Amino acid sequence: MVAKKDVLHVGIDLGTSRSSITASNGATHVVDSYVGWPIDMVARKVVKKSVLFGKEALDNRPMLDLHRPLERGLIKEGSPKDEAAVRELLGHLISLAGAKEPQKVHAVVGVPAEALRVSRQHLRAAVKGVADALLIVSEPFAVAYGMDALLHAMIIDIGAGTTDFCVMNGRYPTDEDQRTLTHAGDSVDELLVTLIRTRYPEAKFSVHMVREWKERSSFVGEPRGSVMVTVPVNGKPTALDITAEMKRACESLVGPIVETMLDLISRVEPEYQEKVRHNIILAGGGSQVPGLSAALEKALIEVGNGRVRAVENPVFAGSNGGLAIALDAPDGDWEQLPG
Amino acid sequence: MLREVVRENVDLLSTRAPRKVLSRSSSSRRWVRRSALVLVPTLLFVSINAISVGRASKPDLVVFSPGQEIPLLPLDPNAPRLVLAKPRRVDPSLFRLGVTTVVIDPGHGGADPGALTAFGLTEKEITLDVSRRLRDLLVQARFKVEMTRDQDTTVSLKDRAQFANGHSADLFVSVHVNSVPQADRRLVETYYLGPSDDPRVDALVGEENRGSGYTMTSFKKLLDGIYADVRQSESKTFALAVQKELFASLRKGNPALQDHGVKSAPFVVLIATEMPGILAEVSCISNEAEARNLSHPAYRQSIAQALYDGLHAYAEERSPVPSKGS
Numbered sequence: 189m190v191a192k193k194d195v196l197h198v199g200i201d202l203g204t205s206r207s208s209i210t211a212s213n214g215a216t217h218v219v220d221s222y223v224g225w226p227i228d229m230v231a232r233k234v235v236k237k238s239v240l241f242g243k244e245a246l247d248n249r250p251m252l253d254l255h256r257p258l259e260r261g262l263i264k265e266g267s268p269k270d271e272a273a274v275r276e277l278l279g280h281l282i283s284l285a286g287a288k289e290p291q292k293v294h295a296v297v298g299v300p301a302e303a304l305r306v307s308r309q310h311l312r313a314a315v316k317g318v319a320d321a322l323l324i325v326s327e328p329f330a331v332a333y334g335m336d337a338l339l340h341a342m343i344i345d346i347g348a349g350t351t352d353f354c355v356m357n358g359r360y361p362t363d364e365d366q367r368t369l370t371h372a373g374d375s376v377d378e379l380l381v382t383l384i385r386t387r388y389p390e391a392k393f394s395v396h397m398v399r400e401w402k403e404r405s406s407f408v409g410e411p412r413g414s415v416m417v418t419v420p421v422n423g424k425p426t427a428l429d430i431t432a433e434m435k436r437a438c439e440s441l442v443g444p445i446v447e448t449m450l451d452l453i454s455r456v457e458p459e460y461q462e463k464v465r466h467n468i469i470l471a472g473g474g475s476q477v478p479g480l481s482a483a484l485e486k487a488l489i490e491v492g493n494g495r496v497r498a499v500e501n502p503v504f505a506g507s508n509g510g511l512a513i514a515l516d517a518p519d520g521d522w523e524q525l526p527g
Numbered sequence: 528m529l530r531e532v533v534r535e536n537v538d539l540l541s542t543r544a545p546r547k548v549l550s551r552s553s554s555s556r557r558w559v560r561r562s563a564l565v566l567v568p569t570l571l572f573v574s575i576n577a578i579s580v581g582r583a584s585k586p587d588l589v590v591f592s593p594g595q596e597i598p599l600l601p602l603d604p605n606a607p608r609l610v611l612a613k614p615r616r617v618d619p620s621l622f623r624l625g626v627t628t629v630v631i632d633p634g635h636g637g638a639d640p641g642a643l644t645a646f647g648l649t650e651k652e653i654t655l656d657v658s659r660r661l662r663d664l665l666v667q668a669r670f671k672v673e674m675t676r677d678q679d680t681t682v683s684l685k686d687r688a689q690f691a692n693g694h695s696a697d698l699f700v701s702v703h704v705n706s707v708p709q710a711d712r713r714l715v716e717t718y719y720l721g722p723s724d725d726p727r728v729d730a731l732v733g734e735e736n737r738g739s740g741y742t743m744t745s746f747k748k749l750l751d752g753i754y755a756d757v758r759q760s761e762s763k764t765f766a767l768a769v770q771k772e773l774f775a776s777l778r779k780g781n782p783a784l785q786d787h788g789v790k791s792a793p794f795v796v797l798i799a800t801e802m803p804g805i806l807a808e809v810s811c812i813s814n815e816a817e818a819r820n821l822s823h824p825a826y827r828q829s830i831a832q833a834l835y836d837g838l839h840a841y842a843e844e845r846s847p848v849p850s851k852g853s
Contacts, residue, residue: 254708254709256708323532323533323536324536325532329532338528358528359528359531360528360531360532360535370639371638371639375640378640378642378643379640379643381643382643382644382647382649385647386647440638443638444638444639513529513532516529517529517533521529521530521533524533524537525533525536525537
């Protein structure tokens with residue numbers, strides 16, 4: 189049996205947009221979930237690396253075969269590059285955590301619930317060999333575990349590719365306790381691009397710029413001020429007011445989330461429904477959209493009120509939960525779980 | 528709770544299908560059912576032994592798998608032995624199964640716009656328009672056609688699959704438009720249900736048959752597995768026919784188009800439908816030139832025609848169908 193001190197325990201949130209790691213040595217890191225390989229010898233000479241990650245990969249994308257491996261919350265089957273990208277990304281995160289030889293690494297990897305549900309074998313193949321022992325869990329479960337919200341709680345994890353719902357009943361969630369929507373950060377970005385292009389056809393901008401605008405100025409409900417951005421229009425930097433477009437794009441999330449949330453609550457045993465309604469936790473990047481919690485609470489009024497709160501640290505809520513699982517899992521269990 | 532997580536991961540490592548976590552009530556029902564399955568044959572076995580050899584010793588319970596020799600009762604080393612043959616894939620072409628009813632599933636719709644073009648065109652509009660054009664072509668050729676949606680409405684994946692199953696469709700075609708991060712890519716690809724090589728059947732036999740030999744229940748599930756396999760191979764053949772026509776037809780006016788072939792993938796609509804089905808990514812909206820093409824009715828018509836040609840070719844191969852307009 190390996191002594192605890194000889195092991196570096198890590199929790200990893202393998203997200204569509206960003207991936208984070210929290211390690212038992214106190215290290216925390218986050219990278220954008222992009223992995224890129226130089227497309228040819230010239231590109232390799234320019235970037236001086238065999239593989240690039242995160243923002244560095246995104247910034248050098250013209251020279252790279254760029255992959256965002258969990259697009260739409262899934263690993264595309266038959267895509268060895270996406271599998272390799274997942275492996276590279278995990279390896280990179282673990283190297284950032286700084287395990288010291290001969291320390292072993294025991295990792296808990298949280299993945300989008302949909303990926304876990306439909307691509308288990310694929311995921312396992314993709315993450316093989318990145319740690320000495322490895323446990324895969326669904327992301328909402330990791331968040332719930334980290335927040336000790338294991339009984340009469342609902343986690344709504346609004347990521348980039350998917351929004352995952354998970355009702356915690358004091359046991360490991362079944363498929364019936366979980367739902368996944370593709371209405372998430374990426375769909376908001378796409379709608380925002382369309383709306384802005386429709387209103388300002390001459391404006392030049394990319395989806396990456398729109399993503400930054402959204403992260404800076406998203407809101408649901410009443411705006412706190414005008415959302416102004418500067419983009420080239422016919423070659424001239426021009427200030428555009430995108431307040432209405434931002435509101436419409438962000439509020440496109442509300443309907444599907446409310447519908448799914450109410451449906452899941454209605455399936456909880458009647459005596460526990462009120463407890464669940466008052467213990468709804470928003471996680472993921474989307475949890476930070478101002479006004480979203482209030483909009484969901486407003487929707488809960490018609491079924492008898494409720495409380496919706498957002499996690500304080502959406503970037504590390506999943507990886508912190510993963511670390512908590514890693515530290516709680518008995519040594520005997522780890523021995524059954526080779527990396 | 529952690530034990531359950533670990534067990535699921537261990538199952539995955541040993542390539543067993545993950546066990547479903549059951550609620551307490553269903554667990555107890557399952558326990559009672561399993562107990563009956565094990566106890567009844569066990570008691571019978573014990574009784575036979577008690578009668579034949581005059582003592583009621585508890586026998587070892589053995590799990591048999593396909594291809595393994597099963598000794599006939601009583602366990603006499605000299606007794607003749609029965610070998611259960613491994614199930615063999617059924618070739619559906621033997622049955623000359625005809626295609627009459629086709630369910631077309633226009634992807635997305637209503638609150639779900641799907642992918643978007645730079646000019647504000649949505650995937651849901653394109654899939655609906657292409658699907659309507661495909662429907663018209665199929666109806667002309669005397670196929671019976673149903674659509675999971677004929678308007679801009681939200682339809683869940685579960686409802687789409689149930690619709691196809693409820694209409695006893697012979698084929699299911701889900702129409703989608705791809706969107707990829709690499710804006711220079713112009714690809715068409717067609718998916719079918721997969722993967723099929725997971726050990727679900729073995730796991731079912733092993734679990735359901737534990738301790739009492741093969742039961743009718745486990746045998747039925749075994750057969751279900753085989754037919755699922757047939758459905759997958761049919762879906763692949765169907766996907767190959769459609770992809771061939773899609774690429775050949777669209778490449779003519781679009782030399783930059785890339786053939787990404789057919790792939791298996793566990794899309795929910797393909798898993799939950801009970802007939803051969805495909806999900807066709809008929810174009811790539813993230814490419815600006817391709818997106819412009821998609822705004823032209825003629826291009827959409829050519830996509831619908833290619834889907835029709837592929838479907839017709841597949842159906843013709845299975846059993847001759849009336850040609851268009853005849």
